Amino acid sequence: MRILKGNPVSRGIALGKVFIYKAFKADVHESYFEAGKEEEYFQKYQDAVKKAQDELQNIVTSMEADSPEKAKIFSAHIEILTDEEVEDEVRTMIIENRAMPDYAVDEVYTEFANLLEKAKDPLIAARVADLRDVRNRVLRILKGEHERNLSSLRENVIVVAHDLLPSDTATMKRDRVMGIVTEAGGSTSHTAILARGYKIPAVLGVPDATEIMKSGDSIIVDALNGQILLEPEEAKIQEYQEKLIEYVKEEAETSEFLDKIPLIASGERFSVGLNVGGTDPDDNAKYVDFVGLFRTEFLYMGSEHMPTEQEQFEAYKRVLANAMGNPVTLRTLDIGGDKTLPYLPLPKEDNPFLGNRALRLCLTHIDLFKTQLRAALRASAFGPLQIMFPMVGTMDDVRAGKAVVEEVKAELSAEDKAFDEKIAIGIMIEIPSIAMIADMVAAEVDFASVGTNDLTQYLHAVDRMNPALADYFQSMSPAMLRILGRIFSEFNKAGKPISVCGELAGDHLGALLMFGLGLRKFSMNGTNIGRVKRTLSLFTLDEAQEIAKKALDLPTEAEIIAYVNAEVDKKAE
Amino acid sequence: MYSKKTELKNVSGLHARPASEFVTMAKSFESKVTVQRLDDPEAQAANAKSIIKILAQGISVGTPIEIAADGPDEQEAVDKLIELVDSKFGED
Numbered sequence: 001m002r003i004l005k006g007n008p009v010s011r012g013i014a015l016g017k018v019f020i021y022k023a024f025k026a027d028v029h030e031s032y033f034e035a036g037k038e039e040e041y042f043q044k045y046q047d048a049v050k051k052a053q054d055e056l057q058n059i060v061t062s063m064e065a066d067s068p069e070k071a072k073i074f075s076a077h078i079e080i081l082t083d084e085e086v087e088d089e090v091r092t093m094i095i096e097n098r099a100m101p102d103y104a105v106d107e108v109y110t111e112f113a114n115l116l117e118k119a120k121d122p123l124i125a126a127r128v129a130d131l132r133d134v135r136n137r138v139l140r141i142l143k144g145e146h147e148r149n150l151s152s153l154r155e156n157v158i159v160v161a162h163d164l165l166p167s168d169t170a171t172m173k174r175d176r177v178m179g180i181v182t183e184a185g186g187s188t189s190h191t192a193i194l195a196r197g198y199k200i201p202a203v204l205g206v207p208d209a210t211e212i213m214k215s216g217d218s219i220i221v222d223a224l225n226g227q228i229l230l231e232p233e234e235a236k237i238q239e240y241q242e243k244l245i246e247y248v249k250e251e252a253e254t255s256e257f258l259d260k261i262p263l264i265a266s267g268e269r270f271s272v273g274l275n276v277g278g279t280d281p282d283d284n285a286k287y288v289d290f291v292g293l294f295r296t297e298f299l300y301m302g303s304e305h306m307p308t309e310q311e312q313f314e315a316y317k318r319v320l321a322n323a324m325g326n327p328v329t330l331r332t333l334d335i336g337g338d339k340t341l342p343y344l345p346l347p348k349e350d351n352p353f354l355g356n357r358a359l360r361l362c363l364t365h366i367d368l369f370k371t372q373l374r375a376a377l378r379a380s381a382f383g384p385l386q387i388m389f390p391m392v393g394t395m396d397d398v399r400a401g402k403a404v405v406e407e408v409k410a411e412l413s414a415e416d417k418a419f420d421e422k423i424a425i426g427i428m429i430e431i432p433s434i435a436m437i438a439d440m441v442a443a444e445v446d447f448a449s450v451g452t453n454d455l456t457q458y459l460h461a462v463d464r465m466n467p468a469l470a471d472y473f474q475s476m477s478p479a480m481l482r483i484l485g486r487i488f489s490e491f492n493k494a495g496k497p498i499s500v501c502g503e504l505a506g507d508h509l510g511a512l513l514m515f516g517l518g519l520r521k522f523s524m525n526g527t528n529i530g531r532v533k534r535t536l537s538l539f540t541l542d543e544a545q546e547i548a549k550k551a552l553d554l555p556t557e558a559e560i561i562a563y564v565n566a567e568v569d570k571k572a573e
Numbered sequence: 574m575y576s577k578k579t580e581l582k583n584v585s586g587l588h589a590r591p592a593s594e595f596v597t598m599a600k601s602f603e604s605k606v607t608v609q610r611l612d613d614p615e616a617q618a619a620n621a622k623s624i625i626k627i628l629a630q631g632i633s634v635g636t637p638i639e640i641a642a643d644g645p646d647e648q649e650a651v652d653k654l655i656e657l658v659d660s661k662f663g664e665d
Contacts, residue, residue, distance in 0.1 A: 076624075079593060084600075085623035112625045119631040123588055127628060317634050321584040382634050383584060 001232050004206050006181070008226035009192035011527070012201030013244040014179030015237065018217040019157035020210055023168060024148055026139040028106040032098045042094045045101040048141040052081055055137065055147065059171065070170045073130070077167070080134045086112065102142050109135035123281070129190045133165040153177070158221055160209050164191045174198055179221035181228060183209050187280070196283055203228060254530030258287045262533050266540035270515065272533060273523030275501055279318040284526030291328040292449060292523020293388075293501035294319055296372065297335060306343050306368065312375035320383030327384040329449065329501075329523075330376050331428065332369070334358045334390040344368070353463065358391030363400055373408045380420035388449060392427040392434050398444055401425070426497075429487055430454035438487045442494035449523070450487060452502030452510070456480060474557040475504050481513060481552050481560070488518035499523055508535035509564045515539075516548025538571040575648045576641035578611065583661035586633035591662040596624045598657055604644025606654070611637040621654070 033041055056074050063071040080086070086108055093104035113131045116124055140147075150159065150168055153176035161168075163184035169191060177200055185191050185204035195202035201223035213219065213230065220229040220240050224247070229236060262270050273292030274284055285291075299307040299315055320328055335341075336357025337349035344365070349355040362369035376387055389401045402425055412419050426447035429435050435455065441448065452475050457464045459479060462472040474480065484500075491498035499521030504510035506524030511532045514522070522532060539547070547567055554560045581587060587595060599606045599621035606621035610630060619626040621640070632638060638658075642650040 076593065079596070079624045083623050083625050085620055085626055112629075115629045116625065119629055124628050124631055131625070314633060317584075321586070321634065325584075 001236065002212075002230040004209065004212065004228040004230065006203040006206035006209075006226050006228065007185075007187060008202070008223040009185075009187045009189075009204050010180075010195035010200060010202040010223060012179075012199065012221075012223045013240060013247055014158055014201045014221040014223070015240055015244065016156055016158045016178050016219070018160050018213045018215055018219055019153065020213065020215045021150060021159050021161040021164075021168070022210070023161065023163075023165065024136055024140045024145060026102070026106065026136060026143075028102050028139065031100045031103050033100055035098065038095045038098065041098075041101055042091060044142065045090060045094060045105070048101070048138050049081060049087075051141050052134070052137045053078060055141075056081065059167075063170075073166045073170050076130060077134050077137075080131060081138070102139055105135060105138050105142070126190055126193075130166055133167050136165065137167070150177070158219060160213050162210055164194075166190055169194045174200075179223070180204075181206055181209050181213075181221060183207060193283075250531075254534050256530075257533040257537065258284075258530045260533055260537075262289075262536065264515070264536050264539055264541060264544065266542070268541050269520075270536065271499075271521045272529055273499065273501070273521065274529075275523055275525055276319065276322070279315050279322070281322045282526055284529055285322055285324055285326070287526075287529050288326065290326050290521070290523070291319070291323045292499050292505075292521065294328050294330045296331060296333060300333060300335065300341060300344075301339070304342055306371075309371050309375045309378075312372060313378050316376055316379035316385070317382050320379060320385060323383070325383070327386060329386050329388050329426070329447075331388045331390055332359065332372055332376075333362055336361060353457070359389045359397055359401055360391060362389075363397075363404070366404070369404060370408055373405055374412065377405075377408060377412055377419040377423065378417055380423050381418035385420065386424035386426060386447065388426045388428060388447075390428045390451070391431065391454075392429075393431045394433065395437070395440065395444065397434075398427060398441065401427075402444075428454075428501075430458065430502075432459050432483065435483050435487050438490035439494070442491050442496045445496065447497040447499070448487075448491060450484065450498070450500045450502060452480070452484075452500060452504035455483070455502070459483060475502075475507075476510055476513065476560050476564075477557040478552065478555060478560065481517065481548070484514060484519075485517040485548070485552065488514070492518050497521065506532060508532050509561065509568065512536060512539065512544060512568065513548050513551055513560075513564060516544035516546070516551075535568055538568070574641060574643045575651050576639055577651050577655050578637065578639045579655050579658050580637045581632055581634050581658065583664040584634050585664065586636070587627060587630065591664075592624060592627050594662060595654065595657060596622060596627055598654060599650070602642065602644070602646050602650035602653075604642040604647045604650050606640065606642045606650050608632070609639045609641065611639055 056078050059074045060071045089108045090104045093099040094101060109131055113128045116128050119125055150172035153173045156176055156178050158179035159177050160181045163182050180195050180200055180202040182191055182204045183206060192204060201221050203221055203223050203226055218231055220232050262272050271289040273290040274288045275293040276282055276291055277295040278298045299312055337346050337352035337355050379385055392398055405425055424446035426445050428451045429448050430451035434441060456473060456475045462469050464473055488498055500519055501523040505522040506528030508531045511522050512535055515536055551560045607618040608621050609618040610616040619630050640651050640654050
């Protein structure tokens with residue numbers, strides 16, 4: 001058995017037979033024709049465009065009623081096909097340079113694709129797939145070949161291709177496709193977005209997939225772990241069939257809760273938030289009330305230079321747009337001596353997690369901090385944004401951070417730049433020393449969010465990166481529950497918003513316990529939303545409070561987990 | 574030649590549907606119409622009748638732009654396109 005690795009972009013498991021899909025592949029060479037035939041060749045191009053437009057219009061017409069969203073893809077293709085700049089340039093190449101039509105089309109579309117690829121916005125760069133798609137259609141017609149697609153699959157298959165273009169996936173006979181494997185494509189590619197939309201397990205970016213596999217091969221697509229198992233033995237097949245049944249069962253139970261309003265059994269409303277770490281849109285944004293944690297490290301880690309104010313400003317606006325009007329909590333830079341940035345030398349530290357990191361680092365690199373705050377404040381003019389400092393240990397930190405925000409606000413006002421004057425400023429609670437004075441902190445911040453991973457690490461003195469200490473990392477320990485209960489009640493008393501954006505909020509048992517302790521705002525990764533909404537919906541307020549109260553008096557984490565698990569199992573039956 | 578300045582006000586910027594509506598409207602005029610980003614000194618004026626050129630500009634919310642037209646219906650073209658941008662394309 002051989003295992004191929006790739007990027008699991010749409011979760012799930014599929015077992016079945018391979019179908020290798022070879023789309024029309026254009027074979028274009030630089031070639032010219034003799035003088036005098038300019039009009040004849042330009043007419044050929046125009047005829048091909050006309051035919052392509054007819055094909056596309058037919059698809060639009062056949063789809064408009066049942067799948068208007070898919071029809072839009074092909075309407076967009078017509079716009080590209082008839083783009084006047086494209087036509088002008090193709091005309092110039094044919095009439096003036098006497099380029100053969102296929103060569104002219106290939107050159108012009110490639111030039112425009114390069115132009116779009118340069119756009120920093122991933123949504124625009126994704127349109128390059130549409131351009132390639134239209135180019136292939138025109139080239140195929142120029143060659144006199146018929147349309148090829150996945151609309152007439154006769155049996156259930158796992159589609160393996162170099163890449164799937166929008167027209168391939170939109171016309172694909174979807175109930176026959178159990179899985180998708182491609183050589184090209186990342187998690188924001190057209191194929192990935194589509195596979196997630198249809199809930200088809202997909203692993204992309206598998207090098208040489210169409211060379212290694214052939215139609216009819218038996219494979220397992222493990223799109224939970226990003227693996228393709230070729231010609232698996234019987235025992236593996238059985239193992240995966242069981243996994244598949246379990247996965248489908250859990251998905252069915254939780255996915256119907258995704259788009260439900262988060263309510264507990266006695267009718268109280270809670271809020272579910274999304275954690276994000278980049279500018280790519282997250283399909284789960286439509287199921288949540290807020291973005292409780294927007295990590296900004298990607299801007300710094302993925303760059304060769306210090307990210308400029310303008311770059312950050314554009315990224316923050318994009319994240320606001322992705323949030324579809326919901327409030328976004330931007331966490332300022334959270335790195336330390338464990339990371340190396342080419343443009344910012346940080347001294348090696350013996351204990352980087354107890355070192356000069358996050359807010360501490362920002363306060364010692366004030367220019368870096370101000371640049372980020374300027375970009376964030378300017379973005380706040382375009383949507384509901386709030387700012388949150390990580391690694392706050394004392395009230396001195398709170399005040400120092402807020403003072404820099406005030407300075408930056410004054411600078412922006414002097415420059416006549418727009419920002420939200422009433423922007424909320426809050427902190428992460430992840431160091432026990434700040435948790436212990438939650439009552440005083442609540443008076444000086446607009447909100448706070450608990451990072452349960454770091455709080456566990458600092459409360460239990462356990463390095464969470466050290467695998468040897470995994471058993472010591474206990475987020476649901478009695479000590480954690482007691483400190484969390486204290487934080488929630490102090491913030492609730494002060495009437496200041498308190499949320500949890502750590503792993504514990506996305507763990508349905510942890511969420512239930514914290515609801516009982518007084519928490520109402522839970523921010524998590526998209527994959528946990530359905531499950532948390534479902535579990536909380538099973539309990540009344542009294543029940544949740546009773547469970548939390550009992551758990552607070554259990555002496556070990558193991559006993560707490562066993563107890564809460566049993567309560568959930570009782571309800572779920 | 575006639576021109577006016579404005580700023581993108583809808584959160585999704587000049588992408589996808591808004592870009593498509595913008596180009597469709599531009600095409601309904603006889604005049605030559607261009608869009609120029611004002612916040613990037615290196616940006617070139619883009620043909621407003623080309624969806625690809627408009628998308629490639631990557632015009633997001635808050636970007637200041639200048640719409641210019643040259644031709645028999647230049648004033649109407651600019652005024653109508655500015656109105657469309659300022660209407661936020663029906664968003665929120």
